[in-house]
Amino acid sequence: MASQRTLLPRSTPAASGISSRSIATLLDRLEARSVECHSLMVVRHGHVVAEGWWAPYSAERPHLLYSLTKSFTSVAAGLAIADGLLSLDDRIVDVLPDHVPDDISEQGRRLTVHHLLSMTAGHRTDSLAEAWQREPGDLVKGFLRVPFPEAEGARHAYDNPTTFILARMVERVTGRGLPELLDKRLFKPMGVDHAEWDRVASGAAFGFHGLHLTTEAVAAFGELLLRGGVWGDRRLIPREWVELATGRHTDTLQIEDWSENPDALCGYGYQFWMSRHGYRGAGVFGQLCVVVPSYDLVVAVTGAITQEEAVLDPLWECLLPGMDHVGSTRDDGILADRLRRLSLAPVPGSAARERSVKAGLDASAEDSALPDGTTVIVDPVDDGWLLRLGPYLNVEVGHGEWRECSPLGRPVVAAGAWQGSTFVAELYVITTPHRVRLSVDADAGIAVATWNTVPLTSPSLALHLWSPLMTRPDVA
Structure with missing residues (x-):
């Protein structure tokens, strides 16, 4: 497979003010707790200082990001708003009138872009399954038919259809598909030439899920946010939108069937989670783009991880204490060699090649x-x-x-x-x-x-x- 172009410059932990031993300790913790990571990239002061892939995963491979996709949809909404094509107060019923059910409630009529971005439409739980069951061919209409037990704006509930609807609204006002819009305005200018999208039967991208990117592209996205939307000498995202999207808009509650993760209770922005340190885009099974402005730090992770805190806790407890502690070039070399040799366990046993x-x-x-x-x-x-x-x-x-x-x-x-x-x-x-x-x-x-x-x-x-x-x- 052809390698994707390098998006970020490289440096060493010591040159960037990180102790290599803190990154090694992070790896030790992940291994001791049998956390299945597929990739890890640490970016400090705009430079990649540590990167590794657990074979058979590799650098050039795009990886399904699950709900980390939502943060990219948020950026698409911000671009449409900056272009004057959409506003936070625009209502679903006005932008997508052909998807409005006949029995829509008054609250459904009031729902706006702000409610979708902050996931405060009024549901108590994710409405995805019920919305698709009510309207298998029209998730927007199905969402608007699911009862709203809470007032809009009153309570956050992790609600996947809000992002699906947001994507459809962005597409309606821009006249472009979500993948095409982000390719033109975000990925191509950054040098990301391989973004894949999972789709439904109509050909529409999910919006709340389904984007595949390389680990470096995820890290570069975090770096773009950390720089206030500027890539090189070009502004790709308005600074105002970066600050608005990654700022806290609502409290978050413990979600039923989710593990008790302290970072899940730090609040929610516009399709971004607040963290104990900084903020993050996050997808199930450990797809993470963690941005910590106070340390000028970005960490990208992919994996098959059942509990998000299995990665976040070691980041806070192992990696952050190594910030601004200059290590040695010898330690840097030991770490680099370890990162090159990462691998998931092969299947043990014999070949018995004559056997069928x-x-x-x-x-x-x-x-x-x-x-x-x-x-x-x-x-x-x-x-x-x-x-x-x-x-x-x-x-x-x-x-x-x-x-x-x-x-x-x-x-x-x-x-x-x-x-x-x-x-x-x-x-x-x-x-x-x-x-x-x-x-x-x-x-x-x-x-x-x-x-x-x-x-x-x-x-x-x-x-x-x-x-x-x-x-x-x-x-x-």
Whole structure:
């Protein structure tokens, strides 16, 4: 894969006033707590001072950002407002009149861009599932039909459709799709030439989810915000919008089914979370862009992390104490070598290259990635294996190394081994936080395929490997 251009200059921790040992301590903490990071980039005084990817993840790979996408949609709204095409007081019903249900409530009629950006529309919980259930083909209309138990502006609730509607409003007033708008106004001027978007069946970008960017592009976005919207000698985002979007607009409450994370209770801006230190764009499973102005610091993280505090706590407790403590060039070298060697654990076991097996998929296991009864065939080929998963999904698997293929248009990276009479493979959907563990019992003729973390849009492995990427094809 061709490398993306370098977006940020490089330096060393010592030259930028950070102790390399504090970054090493951060890595120690993550490893001790079995936190599955896929990448880490630390930027101080505008320079990348530490960067690493846990193989098979790598620098040139875009990674699904989940709800970190929301912060980019906020910037798109800010651009539309700066252009005089939208205002914080504009109402949904006025901008998107063709999406207004006949039974809309008076509160629904009053909802504005401000309420969407701050997620204070009046729902107590995320309305996404109910809104799509009420109106499978029109999420805007479905959202407006979900009852509002709280007054608008009174209470924050993490509510995904607010960002979807915001994206549609920006598109309506600018006449451009969200991806096209951000490509022209943000990504291309920054030098980001590879932004991918997950979409619904109509072709619209989710807005609240679905952007794929490299780790460096995420870090560069944080640096752009830290510099008040200026990139090089060019202003890309109005300073007023950066300050407004990353400022605190509402209190936040403990969200049901979320872990108790102190940073989740620090307040919410306009599609940005406030933190104990600075602010952040955040996506589920640990996709983070952390900006700490007081230290002139940006940290970008991707991973498959079930609890956000598993990363934020070590940042505050390990990394920040190393600010403004100059380390040694020797420590810098030790850290750089460690970062180069980061890797997720390979599948242990033997090659047994003459062995093949055919089995049926048992989907009764929780978090199954394949339909029940799928025929699974494992054949040895080229110092590895070829997996045939049903009639059309063929995946190449390496032994002692990761092997890449794109059976349906999007890449999957896989490695495997025999463990006694069981063949085990890890299938990384490499542009996402997710992977599938396939276990094939040759004696019983039974296979099981389960996700490490189930994708929020669909558990179907095939759906995440199709190109173009469209993980909600039932939504027009």
